[in-house]
Amino acid sequence: MIRRPLRIWWLALRLAVGLWWDGQRWSYPGGPTPERRSQRARRRARWLTREFLGLGSAFIKLGQLLSARPDVLPAELVEELSALQDRVPSFSFEVVQQLLEQELGERCAEIIDLEEVPLGSASLAQVHRASLRSGRQVVLKVQRPGLERLFRLDLEVLQQVARVVQRHPRWGRGRDWVGIAQECRRVLLRELDFRLEAEHAARFRQQFLDDPGIRIPAVVWELSSRRVLCLDYVPGIKITDREALVAAGIAPAAVAEKGAASYLQQLVRFGFFHADPHPGNLAVAADGALIYYDFGMMGQLSGRLRSRLGRMVRAAAGRDAAGLVAELQAAGVLAPGIDPGPVRRLVRVMLNEALTPPFSANVLNKLSGDLYELVYGQPFRLPPELIFVMRALSTFEGVGRSLDPGFSLVAIARPYLLPLMTSSGAGGNDLLGEISRQAAQVGSRALGIPRRLDESLARIEQGDLQVQIRAGETDRLLRRLALAQQSAGQSMLLAGLAVAAALLAVSTRPTLVVIPLVAGLPVGLGWLKLQARLARDGRLDQLPGMAAPPAPPSGD
Template identity: 45%
Template sequence: NRDWLGIYAECCRILWQEVDYLQEGRSADTFRRNFRGIDWVKVPKVYWRYASPRVLTLEYVPGIKISHYEALEAAGLERKQLAKLSARAYLQQLLNDGFFHADPHPGNLAVSPDGALIFYDFGMMGEIKANVKAGLMETMLGITEKDADRVMNSLVTLGALEATGDLAPVRRSIQFMLDNFMDKPFEAQSITAISDDLYEIAYDQPFRFPATFTFVMRAFSTLEGVGKGLDPEFNFMAVAQPFALQVMSENLPSGSNIIDQLGRQAAQLSTSTFGLPRRIEDTIDKLDRGDIRIRVRAQESDRLLRKLGGMQLATNYTLIFCALILSATLLFVNGSFIPTAVVGAIALVPGWALWRLLKKLDRYDRKF
């Protein structure tokens, strides 16, 4: 299921750009503009007066090669910090800019005396679209949260996973990888055991390798080697999580007053309340697929179903009651006393219904 023709076309495009010096100069300018507000990244300027398709003249920006560890330590530079900066710089390129250095090997990375990263050689660059950036962010957040559903959905969006009829085995495979590989150093595990496990869970699954990721994954693996060389305990995902969250918060519109906050919180509560039927349908689908198995005795099934229905209704009452109380509180803080009284009075209705239902459930439990 590999997109071999797409991968070929991507490699062909990148390699032709590699030998076009004018294109490399334009890429260097774009890369430099993307980092113009960041003082810990330096990019050489292009002197276009002395540039041609066969000659490219750049600003002289000397530094210590990032793999010369003794020279870095002699200059008083912190290797762990440099590993984190290299990861942050690449995340900036992927998640913010959508324009990334596809060849970040140690020969193209140096460090200035003041600890800034210096990038060279902009012949091999990659571009990703906005929807792919969003999908990558979702994937990283799902991995750091160990949320298999979030990772699976983001992979479907990115085209790395085929949306077949039954994705339950795929979700279990992803959850297995998140639980067993993400927080453990590979040095402490058996390579043979890892290979066997991955083969067993990935065999005959609808995973694909989109052509768009050819150079993304190449750069990832190269950067991982650079980070591990600087810091043997380097964990790319540990750096990725706070950065992805920061990017996400910066891209979300922020409310400037308490009414906006009230609206967002009310919307979240209403979504949770009215989304319950959908969640029940999802649970039933998982039962049909065999992803969830429940065994109960026949004589208990009726009682459990009645109790489940009562608990669902109690949850709805609770969410509505809490939403109204929260709204009344925020209105009171803003000095809107009449609306506060109205909303508070309305809140008594679901509150009274909730109290009666809880009493009924309590009597039902004591009876049986």
């Protein structure tokens, strides 16, 4: 099995070299432009997607998980990975029969008319339709043989790659690659246990038992095991097949709205939701009911996070920037230890000026130096609990738009956000508790004002009071000046080493030329990194509202 880890490491090395090459200005004939960079990034993303497909099951699932991470991956790569679907050939019917006998034993006698041709084949399993002796129509999801051993090997190598990338001074900054790898390992290994999927399906079905517009197949527990899952056969029209829906007399726009409403119910009311709503896992019954399939990848929001999301919604509705930033910090969306000032100003401008792009130039003017702090500090994080929420919502947004070009998840979400704005819909007791909590905070702060005033006056009398003035433009200029000084120093050092190498090359001992050449290698790499940072600063300065103000007209 040594060849597979080597293949994975070789892919990681080629990807690292390719990304480095794409980031060099001189690698673009005629100079880099946004269009050329985007085209090359898309080619790189398509190449990586093909490599993931070639590596098989674990990497297909990994790509689908990474498509939920727009906070750590380029937009082009996220777009390509989000379209990554299982395209894996089926395994033989004889193997299916052997696995059923191994997993179910004598219970296999209940299964009759097992269809040889699978309904679908994916990276983890394939699905066969069957009948039971009772006449019940079911589907059997059978896991591919030898999959768990391969998964564990691939995921172990990926964690090694993540640890190496985390140590990189630039790629590891602001990103927890080790944590992402561990989360992927946890999610993917859980998906291999079909007993958990059976529990998910039963719980999900329980949530919508009273809703005739939502249909979830029931679990046949006596024919389910770790590697076999038996569910009721619930046929339907693929959700993206508009022509078939219209022919059946079903309005595609109504299906999109029903799906969005069910998703918002899952998030706001239940906190347990389907995390993989791509078109292959959604269908529409003949009576217009929405059908969910495949419950291996589910997400769950804790009561604490749902309550915090409610406070975020209330803060945003009240345009309370400070309160919203405090909730973001408490939820882990903001990295610990960062200066919240630039983020608070960004949130305040977003709440007061505009909530949707494109933004006017005066928005960037008001942010000024905060853009630098946000780029360098990289304050935003995506907690694991929210990863699946973002993935599910973005995936279903695409499904909704395929059904109805005018589909807007935000517009449909408004009535479902009202419970969040009123203490997450938990009733009057929680609302009174929130008012009491805020009143207690105001009271404690009011009682502390005399003491704080006394301390401030004492510091003024003693000459200990310090005033910090924040000048974003000055901060940027000082940072660039420091980088330029480092670059100049390293340039002089490189020049000195070059002269030494030239002198040694024509001396009586030319072999000594290797000394200044070896010494110049780390200096040269450091100089290249400084040039890259200076170039990044230059690109930020070219943003609207970041350029220096024009000189006043002369008096001539």
